[in-house]
Amino acid sequence: MMAILFTLFAPIIGGFMYGIERVVKARMQSRIGPPLLQPFYDFVKLMEKRPMMVHSFHAFMGIVFFISTWFAMAVLMLGNDLLIAVFFHIISILALTIGAFSVRSSYSIMGAMRELIHLVSYEPVIILVVVAFYLVTGSFDYRMILSADTIPLLKLPLVFIALVGTIPMLLHKSPFDIAEAHQEIIGGPDIEYSGPFYEAVYTGRWIEYVYVFFLVFLFGGSNYFVGGLLVVFTFLLIMAIDNSTARLDYRKMLKFAWFILIPLAIVNIFFLALGGNS
Amino acid sequence: MGSKITVTFGSQHIAIPEPVSFVFETENEIITKVDVDVGYVHRGIEQAAVSKFNFNNVQFLLARVCGFCSITHAGAYIHGVEQLLGVETTRRADYLRLIVTELDRMHSHLLANGHVAEVCGYENLFMQVVKYRENATEILEAITGNRVQYDYYQIGGVSRDLSPEHIKMINAKLVELRKNVLKMRDFFETDYTLGLKTRNVGTITYDMAKEYNTAGPIARASGLRMDARNEFDFLPYGEVGYVLQTRTEGDVWARNMVRFDEVINSIDMSLYAVNNLPEGDIKVKVKGKPKGETFIRVEAPRGECFYYIKGNGTKVMERVRVRVPTYSNIPVLRELFVGSLYSDAQPIVLSFDPCLSCTAR
Amino acid sequence: MVKMFIESLKNLTQKPATIGYPHTPSPSPKDYRGTIYYQEDLCIFCDLCEDVCPPGAILFEITNAAENIREYSYNPYLCIYCHACVDVCPKADEGCLVQAETRLAPLGRDSTLPQDVKLGYFMAKVTEAKNLDRKWDAFEARAAQSRDEMAEFKAEKKRLKQAAMKAKKEADAKTKAEAEAKEEVQAEITIENNVETKTETKKEPTKIASAMPQLLTEPKDGKKDDLTQIKGIAEKIELILNEKGIYHFQQIALWTEENIKWADENISFVGRVKREKWIEQAKELLAKK
Numbered sequence: 001m002m003a004i005l006f007t008l009f010a011p012i013i014g015g016f017m018y019g020i021e022r023v024v025k026a027r028m029q030s031r032i033g034p035p036l037l038q039p040f041y042d043f044v045k046l047m048e049k050r051p052m053m054v055h056s057f058h059a060f061m062g063i064v065f066f067i068s069t070w071f072a073m074a075v076l077m078l079g080n081d082l083l084i085a086v087f088f089h090i091i092s093i094l095a096l097t098i099g100a101f102s103v104r105s106s107y108s109i110m111g112a113m114r115e116l117i118h119l120v121s122y123e124p125v126i127i128l129v130v131v132a133f134y135l136v137t138g139s140f141d142y143r144m145i146l147s148a149d150t151i152p153l154l155k156l157p158l159v160f161i162a163l164v165g166t167i168p169m170l171l172h173k174s175p176f177d178i179a180e181a182h183q184e185i186i187g188g189p190d191i192e193y194s195g196p197f198y199e200a201v202y203t204g205r206w207i208e209y210v211y212v213f214f215l216v217f218l219f220g221g222s223n224y225f226v227g228g229l230l231v232v233f234t235f236l237l238i239m240a241i242d243n244s245t246a247r248l249d250y251r252k253m254l255k256f257a258w259f260i261l262i263p264l265a266i267v268n269i270f271f272l273a274l275g276g277n278s
Numbered sequence: 279m280g281s282k283i284t285v286t287f288g289s290q291h292i293a294i295p296e297p298v299s300f301v302f303e304t305e306n307e308i309i310t311k312v313d314v315d316v317g318y319v320h321r322g323i324e325q326a327a328v329s330k331f332n333f334n335n336v337q338f339l340l341a342r343v344c345g346f347c348s349i350t351h352a353g354a355y356i357h358g359v360e361q362l363l364g365v366e367t368t369r370r371a372d373y374l375r376l377i378v379t380e381l382d383r384m385h386s387h388l389l390a391n392g393h394v395a396e397v398c399g400y401e402n403l404f405m406q407v408v409k410y411r412e413n414a415t416e417i418l419e420a421i422t423g424n425r426v427q428y429d430y431y432q433i434g435g436v437s438r439d440l441s442p443e444h445i446k447m448i449n450a451k452l453v454e455l456r457k458n459v460l461k462m463r464d465f466f467e468t469d470y471t472l473g474l475k476t477r478n479v480g481t482i483t484y485d486m487a488k489e490y491n492t493a494g495p496i497a498r499a500s501g502l503r504m505d506a507r508n509e510f511d512f513l514p515y516g517e518v519g520y521v522l523q524t525r526t527e528g529d530v531w532a533r534n535m536v537r538f539d540e541v542i543n544s545i546d547m548s549l550y551a552v553n554n555l556p557e558g559d560i561k562v563k564v565k566g567k568p569k570g571e572t573f574i575r576v577e578a579p580r581g582e583c584f585y586y587i588k589g590n591g592t593k594v595m596e597r598v599r600v601r602v603p604t605y606s607n608i609p610v611l612r613e614l615f616v617g618s619l620y621s622d623a624q625p626i627v628l629s630f631d632p633c634l635s636c637t638a639r
Numbered sequence: 640m641v642k643m644f645i646e647s648l649k650n651l652t653q654k655p656a657t658i659g660y661p662h663t664p665s666p667s668p669k670d671y672r673g674t675i676y677y678q679e680d681l682c683i684f685c686d687l688c689e690d691v692c693p694p695g696a697i698l699f700e701i702t703n704a705a706e707n708i709r710e711y712s713y714n715p716y717l718c719i720y721c722h723a724c725v726d727v728c729p730k731a732d733e734g735c736l737v738q739a740e741t742r743l744a745p746l747g748r749d750s751t752l753p754q755d756v757k758l759g760y761f762m763a764k765v766t767e768a769k770n771l772d773r774k775w776d777a778f779e780a781r782a783a784q785s786r787d788e789m790a791e792f793k794a795e796k797k798r799l800k801q802a803a804m805k806a807k808k809e810a811d812a813k814t815k816a817e818a819e820a821k822e823e824v825q826a827e828i829t830i831e832n833n834v835e836t837k838t839e840t841k842k843e844p845t846k847i848a849s850a851m852p853q854l855l856t857e858p859k860d861g862k863k864d865d866l867t868q869i870k871g872i873a874e875k876i877e878l879i880l881n882e883k884g885i886y887h888f889q890q891i892a893l894w895t896e897e898n899i900k901w902a903d904e905n906i907s908f909v910g911r912v913k914r915e916k917w918i919e920q921a922k923e924l925l926a927k928k
């Protein structure tokens with residue numbers, strides 16, 4: 001029951017997280033920032049706009065992105081494999097990129113390419129995280145992970161670091177906001193959406209927040225307090241990093257992911273596997 | 279990503295504040311071809327200056343050529359008219375003019391640097407720079423009565439005087455600004471991620487700078503020792519401790535550093551001028567109508583600003599020609615893109631601090 | 640990177656530098672250059688402020704030419720707040736023109752206009768904010784017209800004075816025939832007036848009639864020349880010319896100065912006929928044919 005409610009309210013929780021993020025970010029920049037409910041005000045305003053689309057397939061792909069992200073959340077929450085949820089998340093990103101490729105705007109196409117490079121960068125790490133959870137708890141089900149008697153963080157410190165390293169890529173935060181790159185390609189894949197269709201993409205992004213921070217929460221295991229603490233800590237860390245770095249090139253991001261983050265996670269899993277055998 | 283993508287950057291783009299159009303042909307996001315188009319904002323200011331306005335009103339018009347170097351435009355014109363009329367301004371007026379001109383340079387340079395940080399995706403640094411820049415604009419607002427359009431220069435002097443409270447306030451704020459600018463310079467100088475975006479990006483060598491006839495901080499960042507403030511004595515720069523700032527790297531980073539160095543030098547000059555203000559009137563009476571022709575070169579924040587004015591003894595000038603610094607910086611800008619990444623194009627453009635509505639007028 | 644990280648966390652604990660603008664008003668600085676206020680009873684109507692105002696936001700309308708009564712009008716939405724008028728005002732120290740430290744709120748589509756006598760007659764008369772700029776344009780035209788009327792009135796006065804002087808002189812010269820001379824002078828004045836009014840009424844129609852070139856309802860022999868051969872005439876202009884009744888090179892070649900003026904006025908390309916030498920070209924083309 002909790003799981004269904006959580007899934008249903010995922011966009012709202014995500015919206016709140018986004019609102020908090022905007023306020024925290026503003027405070028870090030010594031600004032007052034928008035009100036907490038600003039994402040929802042935006043939501044209402046965007047819904048009032050005239051529905052304009054480039055072509056129907058493009059608009060459809062925006063909605064597919066929203067639905068499949070939500071579906072990935074549902075798969076995660078309703079006790080299926082974590083791996084399957086991860087793959088549904090990949091499908092949602094692919095829908096977004098296919099939509100972005102289908103229009104002629106060069107910003108959109110460049111954004112789609114960059115989005116794919118994002119996917120290549122962070123997705124292996126996420127899969128390794130899931131694999132690591134399996135090694136620790138013996139299950140792909142989040143309920144088993146959350147009821148495990150150990151705290152996974154203690155056994156997976158390097159995997160956790162690798163996950164924290166990928167969060168800026170997943171959520172398009174500086175230094176890895178390359179696919180969004182506001183000053184270069186003006187939002188990338190999102191640029192051609194408007195009105196209610198942009199709303200779908202926008203809300204899809206909120207669900208990604210929930211999805212990512214739920215993965216962080218899992219590192220607390222059965223100790224929910226540690227999990228909550230981890231989420232808050234990671235959130236603040238990501239915000240502070242976002243506010244203290246310039247945007248990097250996509251080549252640097254790919255190198256960072258493949259030569260630092262993935263080896264980190266693999267080393268951790270390697271030692272874990274060795275320890276488990278002996 | 280094999281095929282070529284044509285990306286338009288401008289004439290309206292989120293990263294460029296003014297209308298200029300670049301069309302890049304990119305391959306794997308590396309620029310292979312570039313096309314520049316300037317001139318979206320023709321406002322007919324030169325024509326208006328010689329038809330609609332009397333010679334003693336033109337400075338108000340020319341101040342509105344640009345929001346950032348408004349004081350330099352008005353100043354250049356007024357220096358010219360004073361030359362034609364043979365007016366000798368008082369020392370106090372010269373000092374006051376210098377203070378306002380340098381304050382204008384400070385806030386313009388700070389915003390330019392903040393803008394570079396912003397297009398590098400470093401939003402926070404931009405916010406911090408703008409936060410501290412507020413000190414300079416507040417002083418300007420208190421002295422001249424407006425934040426953007428100062429209208430401070432008048433033929434024969436300046437429009438307002440400084441009171442002792444003003445001097446106290448300026449001292450306090452400038453000292454604070456100096457401290458914060460040093461801090462900001464440190465951020466720009468040492469930040470690793472910003473360094474990746476700015477160091478060795480858009481490098482102009484000494485020879486290139488000379489050949490393409492660059493001006494202002496762009497030339498000085500390549501080691502070219504040129505500054506109109508050094509050559510002409512419209513304002514008493516020699517007395518207040520002016521130092522020519524140069525760097526030799528010639529990249530985006532060096533341009534930022536030159537700007538910061540100049541801001542600090544400007545703060546020192548303004549502090550000296552405020553505390554050693556000569557006594558006297560702020561304005562002398564002016565009679566007659568301008569006759570003859572002259573040219574003025576003054577240093578705007580973006581580089582050297584050239585004015586040619588011609589009067590024929592009537593109320594209306596015969597010719598007012600404005601050549602702004604960005605105009606001479608555009609040719610070299612074109613050469614920098616080929617071979618660099620598309621994501622570096624924005625810092626390169628913004629490091630020139632382009633003022634296109636000045637250029638096209 | 641690390642320094643900024645620490646700075647960001649520090650900022651998190653400090654008070655933000657911005658203000659919640661629409662809810663908390665921005666601080667109003669001292670000596671700000673704001674709206675210009677005017678006091679009529681101090682004004683000496685020297686018109687200096689009108690002359691100096693760069694955007695022309697101050698205008699005096701002459702409401703009564705005979706007694707030289709002027710009304711001050713000011714458009715705060717055109718003003719650039721440059722302070723020039725206050726500088727030039729001889730009675731600024733007494734408060735004739737004063738620059739306030741605040742500005743009026745920007746003009747919205749349905750915002751109410753400020754009602755203040757000190758803003759001058761124009762703002763007092765206008766009630767609706769809609770199309771304020773157009774109203775100001777109309778007022779500007781009216782003010783300019785009032786100037787012309789004033790000038791006319793002065794010229795008329797001068798002429799009457801001169802006529803009276805002349806009459807007096809003549810009267811002095813012809814002391815013998817006083818009665819006759821008086822009649823003559825009066826007749827002279829009336830004739831002069833008559834002549835002027837006649838020429839004025841006649842002017843416009845005669846001008847256009849004489850300036851009209853030879854026009855045809857349809858091309859001669861039903862075959863028109865290809866006017867686009869003349870450099871400067873494009874297809875569109877050819878259409879306009881045809882509509883007006885010009886089909887042949889010969890017609891253009893015969894144009895006089897007056898005709899060119901007519902073309903400038905009616906085909907709306909001022910100076911183009913001369914600049915592009917249509918007539919010469921038409922003559923050449925005619926010779927070739």
